[in-house]
Amino acid sequence: MMSYTLGKGEYENWIVSETTFSPDALAKVESIMYLGNGYLGLRSATEEPYLKERRNFLVSGTFNKFDEFEVTELPNLADVTRLDIRIDGDRFSLELGGTDNYVRQLNLKTAELIRSFDWTTKQGKKLRFNFRRFVSLDNLHLIGMKLEVESLSDSVEVSFESGINAQMSNTGSQHFHEGEKRIYDKRFVELIQTTTESKVDIALNTVHKIVINGKELTEDPDMNIERRNVSLNYNIHLEKGDKLEMEKLTTVYTSRDKAFDTSDYQLQTLRDKALADLRASYNKGYEQLFKESKQAWLDNVWNKYKFEVNSEDPYDQLAIRFALYHLTAMTPAHDNRMGIGAKALSGEGYKGHSFWDTEVFILPFFIYANPEVAKSLLKYRYFGLQGARKKAKENGYKGAMYPWEAAWPTDGEVTPVWGAVDIVTGKQTKIWSGFIEQHITADIANAVNQYYSITGDEAFMDDYGYEMIFDTAIFWASRLEWNEETQEYHINNVIGPDEYKEHVNNNAFTNYMAHFNLQLAMKYYKKLQEEKQALFSKLNNKLNLEAVNKEWQEKSEKLYLPEPRSLDKVIPQDDSYLSLKELDLSKYKAQDKVGGLFKEYNLEQVNQMQITKQADVVILLYLMEQQFTHDIKKANFDYYEPKTTHDSSLSLSTHAIIANDLEENEMAYSLFKKATEIDLGPVMHSSDEGVHAASIGGIWQVAVLGFAGIRVLDGELHINPRLPKHWIDMQFTFYWRGQALSVNITQENLDIVAEDKKPVSFISFGKKYQFDNQINVHLS
Template sequence: MMNYSLGKGDLENWVVSDTAFSPDTLGKTESIMYLGNGYMGLRSTTEEPYLNETRNLLVSGTFNKFSEEEVTELPNVADITRLDIRVDGEHFSLELGKVEQYKKQLNLQTAELIRTFDWTSPSGKKLRFHFRRFVSLDDMHLIGMKINVESLTDDVQISFDSGINAQLTNTGSQHFHEGEKRIFNKRYIQLVQSTIESNIDVVLNTMHQIKINGIDVKEEPVMNMERRKVWVTHDFTLRPNDHLEVEKLSTVYTSRDKEFDKPDYTLDNLRKHSLNELKRSFEKGYEALFQSHKGAWKKKVWDVYDFEVNSEDPFDQLSLRFALYHLTAMTPAHDERMGIAAKALSGEGYKGHSFWDTELFILPFFTYSNPKVAKSLLKYRYHGLAGARKKATASGYEGAMYPWEAAWPTDGEVTPVWGAVDIITGEQTKIWSGFIEQHISSDIAFAVYQYYKVTGDQDFMDKYGYEMVFDTARFWISRLEWDEEKQEYHINDVIGPDEYKEHVNNNAFTNYMAHFNIKLAIFYYDKLKTENPKLLEELRDLLDLEKAYKKWKSKLTQIYLPKPREEDSVIPQDDSYLQLKKLDLTKYKQADKVGTLFSEYNLEQVNQMQITKQADVMILLYLLEQTENVFSKEIKKANFDYYEPKTTHDSSLSLSTHAIMANDLGKSELAYSLFRKASEIDLGPTMNSSDEGIHAASIGGIWQAAVFGFAGIRLIEGKLKINPSLPKHWKNMKFTINWKGQPISITITNAKLTIIPLHDKKIIFEVFGEDYETNKQMEIKLGSSQTITF
């Protein structure tokens, strides 16, 4: 049972709790309470094992293919968290005996997992358990665990097995060769794994420090090894009020780590280095290491983003902190060769692959809040140009056609070909996204544009950005299809953001974004011709830009862009959508879980009805506003009113976009309702919503709904616009964004807006149609032009 109110005092609205153990709903807290630092993610399984658990330790970038018949995925690294505990010789489990005062908690402020409970054994002996765990943000290779057991009533025999267990798979696929196992000095345990196809070495080390009543235990453990497993066994006798304390520290290193991914790499050096680092950590101990980790979260996250919401409902503040926590834990900020997985590092869902989710739902947070990380994520896509070019060539096109699902940047397309069973035919469903969902190429171009406009990072554009925009524009110009009858270019046989509509022609989102991509390429070409002809010459030779430029100029105005209908201002989602059968979606939209539609219809049937999975035309209108204000508020309202009732929001990406648009249209109660639903996808009380992992893009969307929606922050024609409209029960909100290289503190109440340029550099911005500029603190009374500058 989820509880959000157990944080008290300084921890108010910082703690997510589960207060009722259930072996049937383990996936919820395993996912949403997972621990990570971008380098690795550790699913928060319990120490003692259960049948329905999913133990995952995922390390960014370590992709491997189990066989040629399967696609590459992040492999499940050996487990170091499991403890096989015995009480008086009997297997310990919370399914046996009596459990009281159970709490499993994630402290967002300190990024520590805590689990406590009192347990009475079947024989009547009462013990108190306290488990702690963290994945260090200070040392990205370090995992810390601490276990305390107290006997409350009787003498009791406690024993446990603990070590490194590589007898794990990715739902059946074994990605590792068995490597060497060692125990050094009867204390330090080491296990080596090597991926079977990508040949990545993984070295895990672990050790234990054990005390009873504060005194070190000197007895030597029993040492054990089996296939893919090495562990030690400790046995103790606890008398009433005795305290057993076990510290378990572990390190994870791979040959893909930047410091080792070099020509002179040797496994022996990796093993020695990783073991030495564990020994250094052991000298410090859990508490000191935890304090360093806690300090890193304060310095790198909470002090930087400085996000506060004063709401009558404390869940709102908690949900935004939850979002910031996970945006940090999921992001491989240490290495630009790695992207963000759709399930982050919290589970095996989507195989660790990156989608358009990153560019449109996660990257904006970093672009506005941590540009250094945003640049790293965009460089991941730059490194992916090789794979994108390979896919374009294989498909008969030119330029860079980005894969729908991406893994290691040079891998190219890694979308599985086959998916779930068809409920009507009983056959396996083909996944067409990897073949015809192509809008991701222009989504990435848009992300480059947005990053450049917000940050002004010219160095990035010169080295990476221009090439990405030019090569994606080359793809789109080769993708256009001439319609002789209508004398215009079409883009046929695609999937747009609405994945319930396959093999459609002229999806509005796809066409408009392709048009934007080509138009942007023309603009940048002309810009470089004047400002940096040397760079243009280099890119012209690399990409045959002179030929491409002529095609861009000649074809741009002939691309078909669906216009609003005269009778109702609705933009056709594609050529056929508005002619399809309508279906009342009320019961499906009100269902407790997504996808209930498919208990009655298959995808082919849904493809023939006016049913939309997620924001399609709506996200188009939202994005285009940041390039040029193409459509009026009346057109936006007409399309919102038409498409929202037909949208199931079965994609977790959908709610945040609709929340932003609803707020823009003055539908404040609906906007907050959608924001709340987005917040509850993972964090909410439903206990089966996150079994395969968290919804990373939705978590980015929580931040966007608050900042781009309620705070009204928007990039408009290259200028910062702030049009706040807070929910009625929000008294104020405060946060920091970056604009043109300067952090800007923004505080909003219902009465005023306070802007503080933290580096005292001039900032130009617009509030409700009026322009302002300042290099000092400025207060603007909302609803009035009156300003006060300090």
Template sequence: MLSYDAIQRPELDQWSFTETEFNPLAQGKCESVMSLGNGYMGLRSATEEAYIGATRNLFVNGTFNRFDDFEVTELPNAADVTQVELLIDGKRFTLETGSVTDYARTLNLRDAELTRSFVWESDQGKRIRLEFRRFVSMHDRHLIGMKLQITPLDEGISLRLASGINAQMSNSGSQHFHEGEKRIFDKKYLQLIQTTTETKVDFVLSAQHQFWIDGTAVELAPQMEIERRKMEMAYSVELKAGQTLEMQKLIQVHTSRDSDVHDAGNLESLRTRSLETLKKSGATGYDRLFEQNQQAWASLWDRYHFEIESANRFDLLALRFAIYHMMVMTPVHDRRMGIGAKGLSGEGYKGHSFWDTEIFILPFFIYSEPEVARTLLEYRYLGLEGARRKAKENGYEGAMYPWEVAWPSDGEVTPVWGAVDIVTGKQTKIWSGFIEQHITSDIAYAVWHYYQATGDQKFMDDYGYEMIFDTATFWASRLEWDEEASRYEINEVIGPDEYKEHVDNNAFTNYMAHFNLQLALQYYDELKTRNPQLLSHLDSALSLQHYAQEWQEKAAGIYLPKPDERGIIAQDDTYLEKRILDLTPYKSQTKVGTLFQDYSLDQVNEMQVSKQADILMLFYLLENRFAPELKRANYDYYEPKTLHDSSLSFSTHSILASDFDDKKLAYELFRRATEIDLGPHEHSSDAGIHSASLGGIWQCVVMGFAGVRMLDGELHLHPKIPGKWQRLSFPLYWKGSLLKLNITKDQLQITTDSKDEIHLVIEGKKVSFTGQLQFEMIHI
């Protein structure tokens, strides 16, 4: 059970949340939502002592491997470094025996520290206080720190403590590593080498233990053990009542893909560095290392400083939770790596990147730290190799981006088989990797969005134009001519609503493809006059002169579904003809997918039931193409038919509700989005946190409640903060200038250090200012 106001330290109010009771049948929740990381690696927060049902994960970004030819590549689960076995008076310590009081496991978002403490009473009546601390350093991306304190309260105890490096791990049964070399140096330093079976990525993990009793350093003689895929040190000590044993464990993690390590591909060099940095860390000590981590996080929080004055104190905590996880899962250090759909918090979706990044997470970085947004888009540029290969393999031209991607050049890595069919009992085929193709235009849209908001011309010259031109070429080759209707169509696809497979003319897909084609034409014409030398270079590589004529023809002839007499745009050719189902029993579900306990996917495919926002997403991304009354009519039609079984859905509906001035609904949907991971549902996050939803939470606040939009290259603001909020403030980058916004019910204040004049559109009025602006709002 999670508590959001069990604050043990007042300064952490709205900065932390606490598990107040340990439930061995629901371990996945806290393992995921309390996971630690720094973008380089992610550490799932399993307890130190082992339990059946626990999932112990350590992932290093970008180290993908394929178990065999019948499976797809995934982030391999590296050796476990956090398990500690405690024997107290000869019996294994576990919370499943004895009794527990004062239990609290807390994630401190401000400092990125996981703590756990409680008093445990053994079956023999001995009371012992145990305290655990853990962090993954934001200062040294290769460092994990752990601290354990044990204090017998009433009587002395005999304690045996065993800790080490355990490579007897897998990804749900798939073992990604060779046996590897294990060694203990000077009876103090453990080092294990793992190498992935297919991609041959070397992992080097080094660890050491240090001990204190009542604050005085002690040397405990270890019992050293090495066995298959595992090595550990065991220590024994007698503790008197009131004495405190403290163990500090430091771990260094390196791989041959480390971009910050010279000669990382040389294993001997890498293992030497790992051992040397471990020794330096040991000399520095846990406390100082943690202070360095605190300072690094303080700098980040200063950069992303939000303030919310709300009647519901959970709101600010939820936003900080979202930003925290976007920090721990984003590989800011290496453009060869993307963001997994579960971040680095669990095995869900195998560490693969989806459209989640470009549509839901990237806007946070575009407006908060544009340099990181650029890095994430460069990852997609490096993926052109795989995108072009996928297009060719499917009989198309240009760049057809994979639905799921791992290492950028790998191409399509979506699994082929998924969950059970409730009718046939067989596994259902996952068609997304074959026919969910809108991701190609989603990436082109993201390039355009970044460029419009930042003005980063060098990025466009080096990468952006090429991406937009080659994705447009794909769509031109993908379109099919319907002779009878005299138009180009896109048939046999899946749109954002994945409960509708093999549909023709999904409105989102068609409109976004049209956007992609028009964008390519616009930039082609611009480069003719602005940079003909660059255009000539791109033409020689991409045959632009040939394809530009085709873009023009196809863009003019593509079918764009129009509203019917009710103002409803059909999600696809047959959606409005399908059976209508009363979704009331499923709308109140506490677990997604309950519909499939009663119906198969084939049956759902024939109903007016949507998994998530589909055509409504189109109204958000291309909003100035659609009239407000049209958007509202479609919202009223599709919302009752949407189950929000995707974590991507609530935020889009919330933002549109803000656009409609429905503050109550917008806030309700925002709250539902915040509770996907951080809420009370015990198993919502077992496979990992929901990356896109976290980006969506930020968008609810900034794009929804603050009304921030980029339209036609201009920054628009139309604040509509919820009734429960009194004030909202946050930073925002626009074309290289940092703006600090402060919004109340009736006033918008913006300050900037930029000497340039800032041009905005506020509540439809064009405004220019330097230094500071105070705007009295009319539309509240």
């Protein structure tokens, strides 16, 4: 059972808790309480093992391909968290004996995982356990663990085995060669792993410190080296009232780290660094290392974003803090060659691959709140141009055709070909997204433009952005198909955001976004030609811009853009959607677990119904809102919302924002709440495969771009707040054109402080304001 009210004092609305242990519902807590710092992610499995556990230790960028018939994925590193504990010789497990006062909790503010309980052996002996764990934000390579065991009633023998266990896999796929193992000084444990195909070296080191009643244990442990496993065994006698403390510190370094990914790389250098870091960390100890990490979270996250919501329901504040925690934990801010996985670093789901989720649902947070990180994420896409150009060529197109699923930037398309079972045929369903879900190319171009509009970062555009926009436009120009009958260009045989509609023609979202991509390219072509002739010449030589600009002009003018029907102002999602039969989705929209539809229908049948998996036309209304009137927004929201199952976690946030724009306040908040409950809610199997990264980004989007009403339209900042009626106020900091703006919004007032006292102009509910220090706007 989950609880969100255990935080007291300074930690009120900071604590995510599990108050009842269930061996059948381990995965949810492992996921939503996972620890990470963008470099590594550590799923929060319990120290003692259970049958249904999922132990995942993932490091960004270490992709490997198991064999030629599988796609590349983030490999599951050796496990360092398991402790095989025995009490009086019997295996310790919460499935045995008796447990009282159980609680496992993640403190979002400190990023520490804590688990505590009283446990009674089958002989009636009582012990008190306390487990602590953190992944450092100060030292990205460091994991800290601490165990405390106190004997409450009798003398007892406690023993445990701990080390590095490389007998792990990715649900069966083994990504590592058998590596060298060693124990230094009977204390420092080392294991080397090397991926089978990509040849990435992993250096893992761990060390233990044992203290009994405040005095360090000096007896040597038993040492064990086995196949893919190296460990130490400790045996300790406790009298009644005695307390055992064990600290375990681990470091991980890889040859993908920028410091080692060099032409003169040597494995020994990597090993020496990893061991030296562990020795230095050992001298500091758990408490000091945790203090340093806690301070890093305070400085780099909580004091930077300054996000507070004063709501009559305190859960709202916790939900937003949960989002900020995970946005930090999932993002490889340390390395611009790496993206964000759809399940973050919380599990093997989607194999660590990056989707459009990043640009549409996660990147906006960083553009507004931490532009340097946003720039890093966009550079990852720039480095991915090589793979995008490869995919375009393989498919018979020109320019850059971004992969639907991306891993290492140069890998190109890595979407698996086969997926879940077809309920009718019993065969595996073919995954067409990697072949024909192509809107991601325009999504990335739009994200580049969004970053530039908000930050004004001209240097980024010169070095990366313009080339990305031009090359994606070259792709679209080559992708368009001429329809002789209508004298228009069409985009046929695609999948739009609604992945329940495959092989459709003229998906509205895809067509409008492609058109926008072409328009951007022409706009920036003209700008560079007039203002940056040297850069224009460079890119012209590389991409033949003078020739393709004429093609952009001609084709964009004749590209078919589905218009609202005169009857009801509804934009056809694609050429056939509005002619399909309808189905009452009430029971599917109310289901606890997504995908219930496919227990009754297969995808081919769903393809013939007006059923939408996730926001499609509705997200077009959001991303391209300047092109649509309020009436068109309302007509399409009212038409498509009842037909949308929200089976994709990224859907609810978009619908919440549009509902808020339409002043459907109660619906907007309800959709926001549902979005937060995808991971935080009471359903205990909603997050088994990992957290929903896009939905987490969407939580922030609803709060800031929705309720606070912050948008950038045609280069101008708009702030149109519409807070939920039970939100008393909200405060946060965002960046506009390089300056931090601190915002405070109540039901009646909008207050903004320009931290650098530079001039700011913005529009609020149609009226333009200018200030250079601070301003108060009364919200009528």
